[in-house]
Amino acid sequence: MKEKLNESFQDFWDTTIAAAPSVLVGLILFSILMLIGWGVSRLMRRRLLKYSEDVLLINFTTRAIWLIFFVFAFFVFLNRVGLGDAASGLLAGAGVSALILGFAFKDIGENFVAGFFLAFSRPFGIGDIIEVQDNTGKVAGMNFRNTHIRTFTGRDIFLPNALLLKNPLVNYTRDGLLRHDFVIGLDYGDNIAKAIRAVMEELTSNGKIVQESDLTPFVVIQDFAVSTINLKIHFWINTKDFLGSMTVLKSEIMGQVYDRLKKDGFNMPADIVELKIYQEGSPIPVMIYEKDIPKS
Secondary structure, eight states: OHHHHHHHHHHHHHHHHHHHHHHHHHHHHHHHHHHHHHHHHHHHHHHHHHHOOOHHHHHHHHHHHHHHHHHHHHHHHHHHTTOHHHHHHHHHTHHHHHHHHHHHTHHHHHHHHHHHHHHHHOSOOTTOEEEETTEEEEEEEEOSSEEEEEOTTSOEEEEEHHHHHHSOOEESSSSSEEEEEEEEEEOTTSOHHHHHHHHHHHHHHOTTSOOOTTSOOEEEEEEEOSSOEEEEEEEEEETTSHHIIIIIIHHHHHHHHHHHHHHTTOOOOOOOOOOOOOOTTSOOOOOOOGGGSOOO
8 A cells, every 4th residue: 555655656746747847838938928918918008098098998908918818828838738638628619618608607708798899889988977777976997897987975886897788878078068957936027038138147157157159058938837937047067077067066056046136136936825715604713822912
């Protein structure tokens, strides 16, 4: 028994020593190819940055190049250490393996392909504000599997790429412009034309609102409500500063419009409630407490 163990250990040691040069050369070749892949991806990144500002596309392309070099270096290593048959078997069984892995890792493959299409179709870029299925935030990055967005409340959300490809995606900052609106109600006895002119003066005097020829602010009568005539005020904002434009600027404009209308003597009444009591011939029950009667 002892002799068999010694012989087995000796055979293992001799095989290891005999294979050591091949393993060492394989590791060297693997390292060299990986360094070349790293250098090529870095060079490609610098070249692409000169011609494109799409960081998502550049990151995706350089990672794909590195992945190709990794797969090639791995097969070179297997072939060099004497596992060429295993490498050939892997390539020969790629079709069957792809089928099996396709079912096992359907989501991973789906997200990878979706990431590829997103990188080249470019519906958004780094820093854009997007919304997908009630998830709104700034795009921080994208890899082969998911897209990282950071919400305005500080949460980091990693959305599967397939989710972005399959569902409607809203990009608030693609062209930097977004029309906003709000409603304000005036009394039926007010001069509506004069009120609209006053609102327009406030909007056109605000330098933070976009005032281009085809993006000018405007005011329309929305509807005749129970106690008010409702004016709907439309204006364009710059969404590059999304939080400032969507919250602070809108609040500022609403306050300015309100102050101007109050200054010009316009009323903004509350809703009128009409109370009807169907009790013909019966008095309305009213109780007056002495403590509620003001003293003269």
